[in-house]
Every structure is written in structure tokens, then in C-alpha cells.
Amino acid sequence: MMRFQRPLSYALLAAPLVLAACSSSSDDKFPNNLEIRLQDAPGDFQAVVLDVQQIELHQKEEGNPDGWQLLPFQAQPINVLDYVNGRSALLVSTDFDPGTLKEIRLLLGPDSYIIGRDGQRYDLKTPSGQSSGIKLKLSKENLHQLSGTYQLLLDFDVAKSITERGNWKPGNDKKERYLLKPVIRVVAQNIKGGMRGTVAPAVARPQVLAIRSSITPADTFSTSADVAGAYQLGALPSGTYRVEFFPSASAPANQPSYKHVVRTGITVTNDQVTDLGTTSLQ
Template sequence: MKFNRFLSFAALAALALTGCSKDSDSASANSSKLEVRLTDAPGDFRSVTLDVRQVEVHLKDEAQADGWQFLSFTPQMVDILNYVNGKSALLVSTDFAPGDIKEIRLILGPNSTVTGNDGFVYDLKTPSGQSSGVKLKLDKVTLRPNETFQLLLDFDVAKSIKERGNWDKNKKKEERYILKPVIRLISQEIAGVLFGQVTPAAALPQILAIRSSLTPADTFSTFADASGAFRLQGLPSGTYRVEFYPTTTAPAGQPAYRSMTLTGKTVTNNQATDLQVTRLD
């Protein structure tokens, strides 16, 4: 038989996507979510820009060098003085296999700078001994399925930036400061929940919870089950926009299913927020 030869490209693509979706949904259902954020204790400078190149976590005992795992991260310049008084920069937000994490390592590049109160931009040199990165030990951190775990790196500017003892103000100003990062690690399980019901249940919508109080926004997703119930777990605290997208069409003669958006929904750690019933017809 030769009918396979005539199977359309679109159909093949649909089959492939269906398979990928099932695998992805299965993996997502069993995964944790890991966030790494950076905040700052203020210092007496106009700005402090860190050249953040890489973020890694260690999954085994410290003596095992092969235990390091890269996290999904785009190298970036972060002016940490923008993240004080409860604000924080989101470095990593990724699905992660449940289990223990022993250490986290922050790799900084050579282009970090500090702008002094004199308005001059100084290079921040990192000692060669710290070229392997800033390592921070974790105490009994276990990522559990369907929960979010947050690692907050509290960078102390005042203690981290030192003036060179032999610096000559009549020579290169760029060599005035040296960077010896002092970072306090705060770790916490995040267990906020959004739940509710959609009707008609036959719409089988995908549901996105978008943390609009964060820039850039962070997105979590799930699907309603056959009864129309849904539950999003492991959500960090914040204000969310919740979007509903039907994945089926209404039977002939019935009102069409439509997308819906709920705004201003608040999530609090260790509490469940009931969104009640959302109509999609």
C-alpha cells in the first residue's frame, strides 16, 4: 500500500506535535520550577553593573566535580542598584527535575563596572582566584514536584567593592576598585496556588497564569480536566493575569467557545486563591 506517501505534511506535523505535547505535558507534570533572583543591599555608588555570564547548580556532593549543571540563562549586564528595597532581578526561571541541590555558582565576566559619586565609571576587577565563580552552599534544599523553589542572591555592595590599597589617584582611575562578592543566600519553597472551574468543560482550555507584577513577566500554564477543573501550583507571590484559551470548538447550534482573561488576581505564598467559575461561551 502506498497511502503513506500521500499523507500531507500538515498531518505529519500535527502527529509530531501531538507526540511532543504529550511528552512535554508528562515531563511538566513531574517537574519542579527553580527561580534564581538577585537583589542588593545598597552601597555608596551611583550604579554597580555586574557582568553575569553563567548560573550553575551542584546536584551531588561537593567533591564530585561532575555534579555541576548549567541553568538556562542569557548572559547579561545587571545594574544591581536598581534592585533594592524588596525588588529583585530574575536571572533564571526554569523547569527542573525534583531532587536535592547542594550549591549554586554565579560566574561573573570581566566587564563589571562601578560608577562612583564623582560620575566616573571604574572597572571592577575580580581576583584571579575567583575565576571559577562565586560558590554558595545550600542547606537541605529539596525541589519537590509541582512546587517552585526560589534562590535569592542578596548582594552586599558595601562589603563586595573594595578600594585598592596601592591605588594612585594620579594614575589609572579604572584600577581603583576590586570586586570580592559578598552574597547572602536566601532559599524558600514557593507554594501559592490558583484554582477554579471553567464551563463548558468541553472547551478543554489551556490556562496561562502570567505574573504581571514582574518584569519581564513570568508565565505558568496548565489545562482544565474533563470536568472543567484546573489548578496551578507552586506559584510565586504576586499579581497575575489569567488567560483561558479553548482547545476545542463548540458543537453546531451551540454558542462558540471564546477566550477569556482575568486580571488583578493575587497569589500569596502557601495560600490557595479560588478563581470560582469562568464561562467560555
């Protein structure tokens, strides 16, 4: 995807997980409230379940092992495919000091797995996530406008995060079929532009790329249309975009082929969602 990134809708809908309660500060030392949310885009699996055990913040200079602070989070399995097209899971809500927020770290347990299109369960091996954790850096741009309640969105990229072992064969139980190498983008939720639309026919299940051509180098975001043909991209910076649709399925023999379609001159403005209507892929 060049640098594929899949954001969410500007309007985040909280999901009914067993979530962390807000911590309190009796002396108001930390006037800011931090919310950490997780979202994904439709992927080619029935389920992708992450065994999330801990979430931590790093509050000192990079490389300082003493800077990690454990956040109030109840360990739980999370099916990231439950949080697509405008839905997100609220993982953490807590008081914090924005001046010291450097990194986020997710520690995964041994029970992450996927349910494939064949209905079978396959364990996901994540060596780094189960040992040193998955570290996500926050840029200065994420931090300079913090006030009141501030949201960070963990944008999980299923397509880039799950890879199939080249030596796996059907019926081979001794080798795991899939590896999890998480690719997660941290999005500051003061970026609230977005776009949405549908494709026809829905069975084409295209990958959707939004390429911000108004900057150099261009910035690319991606998602996939769901089974109803709907797609939604959010947390998009303002600008002019080229949107490309790449069908992932082939048309039946008695129908016209599905086409790669390009739409240009799509404008995204902060605090607004641009509706592209229906795009025909035939």
C-alpha cells in the same frame, strides 16, 4: 556587621531584564520549578554592574566536578543597585530536581564595573568570578520544603563585596581602584517576614542593622536607607529584633548632630512586614 546579611521584602517585584525562558520537561521528571532572583540594598555608588555570563547548579556530591548543570540564562550586565527595597531581578526560571540541588555558581565576565559618586567608571577585578566562578552553597534548610514554584534569592552585599585598593591614588590609571570579592547570601523564599520604615532626616543615609536577639548567637541583617530615607529588610526569620541606625553622613554645622539610634523589642512574624514608621536621627 558581625555576620551582616541584607535580605529583601517578602513581596518580590520582577524587573524588566532580558531573562531566561522557562525550560520544559516532556516526561514531568522534574515537577518543581526553580526561580533564582537577585537583589541588593542601596550602596555608596551610582551603579554596580556585574557582567554575569553563566549560572549553574551543582547536582552531585560536593567535590564532584561532573555535577554542574548549565541553567537557561542569557549573558548580560546587571546593575545590582536597580534592585533594592522590594525589587528583585528574575535571573532563571526552570524545571529542576530538588533532591540534587547542592550549590549555585555564577561565572562573571571581564566587564564588571562601578560608577562612583564622582561619576567616574572603575573596572572591577574578580579573579575567582572569572575563572572558577562564585560558588554559593545551599543548606538542607533551603531544600526540605520545595514544591511547585520555589524561589531562591541571591542577596548581594555591596558594602562587603567591594573593597578599595590601599595603594590606589587619584590619577593613577595603572592600578584598578576597586576589587570585587562577592559576598552573596542565598535565601529560601519560604522565609517571608520583613520590616520597613523611614529615617529623618534622609540625608543622614544610615546603615540599618536588624539583630535577631531572640536566638543565641544573635543573627544580624543589614541594609542602608535610600536617598528618600526609606529602608526595607525582608526574608527575615520570625523573632524579636533590636534595630540600630548608624548615620553615614555628618550634619551641617548649623544643625544638631545625627545620632546612633537603637530601637528594641521589634517583632517580626512570617508572612508579615512590620512597619517601624519614622525614626528620628536628631
